[in-house]
Structure formats: C-alpha cells, structure tokens
Amino acid sequence: QVQLVQSGAEVKKPGASVKVSCKASGYTFSRYGMHWVRQAPGQRLEWMGWINGGNGITKYSQKFQGRVTLTWDTSASTAYMDLSSLRSEDTAVYYCARVPLGQLGHFDFWGQGTLVTVSS
Amino acid sequence: QSVLTQPPSASGTPGQRVTISCSGSSSNIGSNYVYWYQQVPGAAPKVLVYRNNQRPSGVPDRFSGSKSGTSASLAISGLRSEDEADYYCATWDDSVSGPHVIFGGGTKLTVL
Numbered sequence: 001q002v003q004l005v006q007s008g009a010e011v012k013k014p015g016a017s018v019k020v021s022c023k024a025s026g027y028t029f030s031r032y033g034m035h036w037v038r039q040a041p042g043q044r045l046e047w048m049g050w051i052n053g054g055n056g057i058t059k060y061s062q063k064f065q066g067r068v069t070l071t072w073d074t075s076a077s078t079a080y081m082d083l084s085s086l087r088s089e090d091t092a093v094y095y096c097a098r099v100p101l102g103q104l105g106h107f108d109f110w111g112q113g114t115l116v117t118v119s120s
Numbered sequence: 121q122s123v124l125t126q127p128p129s130a131s132g133t134p135g136q137r138v139t140i141s142c143s144g145s146s147s148n149i150g151s152n153y154v155y156w157y158q159q160v161p162g163a164a165p166k167v168l169v170y171r172n173n174q175r176p177s178g179v180p181d182r183f184s185g186s187k188s189g190t191s192a193s194l195a196i197s198g199l200r201s202e203d204e205a206d207y208y209c210a211t212w213d214d215s216v217s218g219p220h221v222i223f224g225g226g227t228k229l230t231v232l
Contacts, residue, residue, distance in 0.1 A: 110164035
C-alpha cells in the first residue's frame with residue numbers, strides 16, 4: 001500500500017535552514033509528482049512546489065522561489081524539502097503529498113506532516 | 121497570488137444536508153478542475169472529491185461536488201457527527217508566473 005512517511009519535528013533558529021524528508025513506498029515514483037504543502041497554525045493550506053517524479057523537474061510557488069529546494073533520492077525512494085532563511089512565519093506543519101502526473105491539485109496520498117518551529 | 125473564498129463556518133444537525141461554497145475566478149476555478157479535502161484536527165487532509173465531482177473509492181456517496189462558472193460547491197447529505205472537520209477546496213491558477221495550486225481558506229463544519 002502507498003505510504004509517505006515524513007521525518008520528525010524540528011526546532012530551528014531564525015536564519016537557519018531545515019530539511020524535511022518524505023520516504024515513499026508502495027508505488028512507482030516516476031508516475032507521480034511529489035508536492036509540498038504547509039499549514040501555519042490556524043491558517044489555510046499553502047502550496048510550496050513540486051517535483052516531477054518522471055523527469056525530476058521542479059516548480060516552485062513564487063512566494064518561496066529562492067528559499068525552497070525540492071529533491072528526490074532515487075536510491076532511498078525519498079523526497080526532500082529544504083527551506084532556508086527561516087523566519088518565525090515559517091512555523092508550520094509541512095506535508096508531502098502525492099499527485100498523479102497531469103492532475104495538478106489532486107493530492108491523493110499525504111504524509112503525516114512534520115512540525116517545524118522557528119524560534120529564537 | 122489568487123485565493124479561493126470559502127465561508128469560515130457551516131453547521132447542521134445529524135441527517136441534514138449542508139453545502140459549502142468555494143468562489144474563485146476565470147484563471148482558476150473557471151478553467152480548471154476543483155478538488156475538495158477534509159481535515160480533522162491533528163491529521164493530514166484527505167481527498168473527498170477530485171475533478172469537480174468524482175469520488176475516490178471509499179468516500180461515501182453522501183459527499184458530492186459540483187462546479188459552475190467560477191464557483192464550486194461541496195454538498196454533504198445525511199450529516200453525521202464524524203463529518204465534523206475542516207473542508208478545503210483547491211484548484212490551480214494559470215497565472216503569468218506559471219500554474220500553481222491554490223487552496224480556499226477552509227470551512228469549519230460543526231455538527232450540532
């Protein structure tokens with residue numbers, strides 16, 4: 001069965017970087033995209049970007065362009081989200097979510113979420 | 121960036137039918153599919169409706185989606201206590217910076 005298992009909670013200081021992992025199993029990665037969505041406390045879901053499992057091409061939300069990097073390690077079947085220059089407003093739960101290629105917006109499986117807290 | 125507008129709250133009694141709206145524009149809902157997600161506190165969202173009105177296997181037919189023009193709706197019939205959750209609409213927006221996914225602000229459904 002499809003599983004997306006994310007790394008554990010992180011506490012970071014302002015200005016630091018965080019790298020969240022998402023280990024995928026139970027499906028063929030090349031047929032799907034892996035998206036990253038975050039949710040600040042009490043806020044709406046916010047799309048950050050995605051990596052195409054078929055060709056490795058990445059697309060980022062304009063809001064995070066320059067601060068976020070998405071990668072995929074084929075040997076480990078793991079996707080990574082790297083967010084730099086952290087500020088307090090980046091405190092949120094970060095989710096990875098699978099999307100069938102060609103169905104942008106259809107998040108059919110989600111990771112359990114990773115809480116990232118940015119505090120001095 | 122564009123946003124989708126939902127009512128912040130909705131409520132109903134068990135057995136009732138409730139509808140949650142989602143308003144957008146021609147560059148998002150008006151030209152792309154709409155998706156609906158249910159999120160219970162402390163859990164990841166779960167897809168309820170994809171491609172405007174399709175239900176994934178395992179989602180009860182009490183949940184139905186529709187779209188007209190630049191708006192979409194999620195209807196829940198035969199309301200049950202376990203339907204109490206936050207509901208989000210989503211689609212993608214064809215902006216000049218490239219297509220990107222956008223979400224509504226979420227609607228908190230209370231079962232009275």
